[in-house]
Amino acid sequence: MFPDSGHREKRVLLLTAAPQDATAILKAFEGADIAMHCCAPGNLASEFQAGLGALVMTEESMTSPVLSTLPVLIADQPSWSDVPILILAAPQTDAETRLFRWTPSVGNATILERPMRIETLVQSVRVALRSRDQQYRLRDQIEAQERLLMQAETNERRLSAVLNNTRMAVFFMNERQECTLMNAAAETLTGYSLSEVNGRLLHDALHHTHPDGRPYPVQDCPIDRAFPQNSQTEGEEVFVHKNGHFYPVAFTASPIRQDDVVVGTVLEVRDITRQKSDTEHLRMLIDELNHRVKNTLATVQSIFRQTMKDEPISRHARDAIMSRLLALSRSHDLLTEESWVSAPLRALTDSALQPFGARNREAARFILDGPDFDLCPKAALVIAMSLHELATNAVKYGALSTETGVVRIRWTVTAPGTLRLTWTESGGPPVTPPTHSGFGRRLIERGLAHELDGEARIAFEPGGVVCTISVPVDKAVLGIGKAGVTK
Amino acid sequence: MMDTEFLRGRKVLVVEDEMLVAMLLEDILTDCGCVLTIASNVASALECAGAEELDAAILDENLNGQRSYPVADVLARRGIPFMFATGYGEKELARLYPGRPVLAKPYSEDDLVATLTTLCRPPVAG
Numbered sequence: 001m002f003p004d005s006g007h008r009e010k011r012v013l014l015l016t017a018a019p020q021d022a023t024a025i026l027k028a029f030e031g032a033d034i035a036m037h038c039c040a041p042g043n044l045a046s047e048f049q050a051g052l053g054a055l056v057m058t059e060e061s062m063t064s065p066v067l068s069t070l071p072v073l074i075a076d077q078p079s080w081s082d083v084p085i086l087i088l089a090a091p092q093t094d095a096e097t098r099l100f101r102w103t104p105s106v107g108n109a110t111i112l113e114r115p116m117r118i119e120t121l122v123q124s125v126r127v128a129l130r131s132r133d134q135q136y137r138l139r140d141q142i143e144a145q146e147r148l149l150m151q152a153e154t155n156e157r158r159l160s161a162v163l164n165n166t167r168m169a170v171f172f173m174n175e176r177q178e179c180t181l182m183n184a185a186a187e188t189l190t191g192y193s194l195s196e197v198n199g200r201l202l203h204d205a206l207h208h209t210h211p212d213g214r215p216y217p218v219q220d221c222p223i224d225r226a227f228p229q230n231s232q233t234e235g236e237e238v239f240v241h242k243n244g245h246f247y248p249v250a251f252t253a254s255p256i257r258q259d260d261v262v263v264g265t266v267l268e269v270r271d272i273t274r275q276k277s278d279t280e281h282l283r284m285l286i287d288e289l290n291h292r293v294k295n296t297l298a299t300v301q302s303i304f305r306q307t308m309k310d311e312p313i314s315r316h317a318r319d320a321i322m323s324r325l326l327a328l329s330r331s332h333d334l335l336t337e338e339s340w341v342s343a344p345l346r347a348l349t350d351s352a353l354q355p356f357g358a359r360n361r362e363a364a365r366f367i368l369d370g371p372d373f374d375l376c377p378k379a380a381l382v383i384a385m386s387l388h389e390l391a392t393n394a395v396k397y398g399a400l401s402t403e404t405g406v407v408r409i410r411w412t413v414t415a416p417g418t419l420r421l422t423w424t425e426s427g428g429p430p431v432t433p434p435t436h437s438g439f440g441r442r443l444i445e446r447g448l449a450h451e452l453d454g455e456a457r458i459a460f461e462p463g464g465v466v467c468t469i470s471v472p473v474d475k476a477v478l479g480i481g482k483a484g485v486t487k
Numbered sequence: 488m489m490d491t492e493f494l495r496g497r498k499v500l501v502v503e504d505e506m507l508v509a510m511l512l513e514d515i516l517t518d519c520g521c522v523l524t525i526a527s528n529v530a531s532a533l534e535c536a537g538a539e540e541l542d543a544a545i546l547d548e549n550l551n552g553q554r555s556y557p558v559a560d561v562l563a564r565r566g567i568p569f570m571f572a573t574g575y576g577e578k579e580l581a582r583l584y585p586g587r588p589v590l591a592k593p594y595s596e597d598d599l600v601a602t603l604t605t606l607c608r609p610p611v612a613g
Contacts, residue, residue, distance in 0.1 A: 287575050291549060294574030295505055298593040302511035309514070322595060329593050336576065 008051035009136060011035040012125060015044065017060035025056070028118040034125060041066050048073045048083075054128040055083055059090040067105070074107040080139040084128035085109040088121075171267040172256075173202050177224050180264075189249075189271055191242030202267070206239045211246045226253035227265045236272065248272050290336045297329050323392065324385075327352060331384035335377050342374035342478045345383070349409060352387040356395060365400065370411035373419065379476035382451045383421070383469070389440030390423050390467055398465050399428035405464070417473040425464030433460040444469075452476055491600055495520030497607050500544035502532040502558060503572070504551050508592075512545065515596050516603070529553045536561040543606040544569040545599075548580065559584060568606040 014036050016022040022038050029036050036056075039047045044066060048055070057066075077083065085106055091114045112124060163170055169186035171179055179202040182194050190197075190206055197205045203218040210216050218224050226233040233253045238246050252268045304321060330351050334343040346368065353366050375383065391400065391407075399405025405427035414420050434441075441458055444467065448454035454471030499521045503509040509525055516523055524539060526532035529550050536544065536558050544562055546555040548571050555571075562569045570588040571580050577589045588602045 290576075291574035294592040295508065298511065298574075299505060299507040301593045302507040302514075305511055305514055306507075325593060326595055329591070333576075333591065 007035070009132075010053045010129065011037045011051075012129070013037055013039045013044075013047055013052045013055045015039050015041060015055065015057035015061045015066070017058060017063070021058050021060075025121070028121060029125075032122050034122075034129070045069055045073060052083060053132045054125060055085045056088070056125065057085065058088045062087075071105040071107075074105075078139070080135055080142055082108045082135065084131055086121075086124055086128060087111045088116075089113050091115065167270075169269040169271075171202060171269070173227070173265045173267060175227065175262070175264055177201055177203065177218070177227060177265070179205065186269070189247075189269060190239070196242075207237065209240055211238050223251055223253045223265075223267060226255055227262060230255050230262050239269070248276050286336060286340060290332065293332060294329065297325060301325055320392065323355065324388065326355070327385060327388035328381075330354075331381050335380055338374075340377055342376060343380040345370070345373040345375050345380075345411065348375065348380055348384050349387060352384040353391055356391045356400060365406050367406060367408040369408070370421075371413075373411075373413075374478040375476055376478050378451050379471060382447045382454075383476075386444045386447065386456070386467075386469065387423075389443055390465070393440055394425055394428070394465065397429075398431070399425035402428050413473055413477075418470050419473050419476050421469040423465070423467040423469075425466070428464050431460045431462055431464060491519035491604075493604055494600070494607065496522065497542040497603075498522045498524070498540060499603070500532070500535050500539065500541050500569075501525045502527075502544065502550065502555055503547040504528065504549075505547070508547070512599075515599060519600060519603075521603075529555060529557060532558045533561060536565070536567070541567050543567065543603060545603070546571050548573040548575060556583070559587070570602055570606055 012034055014022060014025060016025070016038075026036055026038070037047070037052075041061060041063065042065075074083070085108060087106070087109050089111055110124065110128070112121065163183040164185075166183065167185055169189040170181075170183045171186055172181035174180050178199050179194075179197045180199070182190075182192075182197065187193055192205060201218060203216075203221050203224055207221060207223070208216055221237075222233055222235050223237065232255070234251065236248060236250050238248050240246055248271070249269045250272050251270075254266045254268075255262045256264045256266055301322070304325075308318060331343075331348065334348055334351060337343075349368055356366075387409075394400040394405075394407060399407055405425060408424045408426070409421065410424075411419065411421040437445075444456045444458065448456045448469060448471060452471045452475045454469065454476070456467060456469045459466045459468075494516070497520075499516060501509060501512050501516070501523055503512060503525070504527050506527075509527065513523060513525065524535050524541075526535050527550070532546075532550070532555065535541075541562075544558075544567060546558055546569055548555055559569060559571075570590060571584070572590045572592055572594065573580060574592045577591060580587070580589045588606065590598060590602060
């Protein structure tokens with residue numbers, strides 16, 4: 001484009017043979033606010049191509065070079081353009097015959113007879129420029145549409161690049177739940193090409209049967225509910241491949257709204273076969289590990305009992321060993337259920353105290369009070385073993401050795417970031433502090449410090465044993481469960 | 488000590504692949520007066536379960552990597568009460584064999600004797 005193209009588009013090129021004709025015409029247009037531009041016949045092509053609003057030419061200027069150039073210039077115009085041409089006929093009598101011979105080759109030409117009034121010429125040029133303006137508006141519209149079209153094509157190319165390069169299978173369903181688009185990943189996933197499912201209920205193609213062989217009616221399908229319920233739906237389902245095999249998928253179905261009206265659903269689907277088998281494999285490994293741990297503990301139990309037959313020990317000692325072994329095993333159970341990630345404090349407490357409550361048939365003698373926390377594995381084991389030792393001691397000497405004694409276990413998170421658990425016995429016989437530090441006490445006091453940077457203090461108060469356990473929250477707690485529960 | 492008189496003379500099939508664990512069961516149950524048959528794999532356990540006269544059976548769930556379920560099914564067909572001992576969780580067994588007792592390994596002597604006693608008692612009519 002020329003920098004002054006706006007000006008050039010509106011100018012009127014003037015082609016004359018005699019200089020006095022040019023002078024007269026220029027004079028006629030003085031004060032008419034129309035840009036007249038004299039053009040030498042040799043420059044016609046370049047001036048024409050540079051842009052013009054109209055061409056005014058005298059018949060005398062139409063020499064043979066002009067007559068051979070002009071039709072080409074006219075024919076080469078873009079589709080929107082048809083430059084208006086005013087031909088001022090020569091005043092000779094035979095002018096008419098000559099004009100009619102060549103006007104068909106000069107396109108949008110109007111012939112004005114000379115002599116004429118100046119106003120007629122000026123007005124004719126104005127009309128020509130007006131029609132040229134109309135052509136320019138048409139051109140602008142066409143160009144704007146072309147730009148939009150190009151933008152749309154770019155967008156489309158980008159979109160299909162995304163759609164066809166993502167590993168996520170993407171489908172589009174119309175308001176009748178029929179498939180109207182699927183990307184390359186969707187074709188790979190399902191085994192179908194778009195042409196095979198285009199216009200069909202997607203459910204009927206991919207999801208028609210449950211893995212157990214029962215038919216899967218579309219009205220039961222959570223994917224197809226996203227549209228009528230107008231809400232995004234996520235979940236896991238099992239699809240049927242074109243070749244008949246079933247495969248598990250995770251899906252997201254999102255209703256598509258246009259001007260607040262739901263017009264269809266975009267469905268994203270991911271094959272989760274691998275993920276499922278990995279999870280299953282992990283679960284199997286944990287089960288296997290647990291099985292071995294449990295068998296090993298049972299073996300230890302057996303070795304102990306066999307040894308005891310040859311080397312008898314006291315019944316107290318035997319019971320203590322057995323019950324510690326079983327307590328260790330029970331605390332493993334809760335961790336196994338959560339794949340060795342965490343164990344809920346409350347369930348852990350219940351499980352550690354269960355043999356004592358069960359034996360006395362009086363679970364109400366334990367009062368548990370605190371919110372549920374998920375403990376990390378280390379903390380779970382140490383705390384469960386500590387509770388077991390405290391309960392064992394309480395059964396032998398403390399609150400649980402009488403008919404009416406109770407144990408209150410409270411736990412709470414105190415500032416700054418400390419989980420504090422207190423074990424308070426009451427209603428038992430008068431407490432006599434022990435003369436030496438037994439295994440249970442050492443396990444509680446040393447175990448907590450060693451494993452968790454925690455602290456435990458056992459006080460032999462006259463009214464009953466009080467044990468205060470403090471551990472840093474960041475070492476012991478993975479998360480806070482449901483709101484506090486009190487038993 | 489639990490009352491083990493009821494178990495005296497009961498014929499019990501013990502299916503367990505770990506020798507030391509089998510010895511533990513043998514010790515406990517022989518002390519109770521039970522008469523034991525011990526099988527360490529699925530094949531021999533199936534043989535005993537299908538042919539022998541039994542009052543009850545204790546099945547380890549995993550026998551050298553094989554599940555003891557076929558043995559359980561034979562016992563069930565013959566109407567012989569049985570319990571599982573397992574190092575796995577109890578959920579899967581509870582689903583497969585609802586109503587059958589499951590002891591988690593390692594188990595206490597008292598729990599073992601109590602569960603076996605329940606198995607050997609005839610079902611209450613009604």
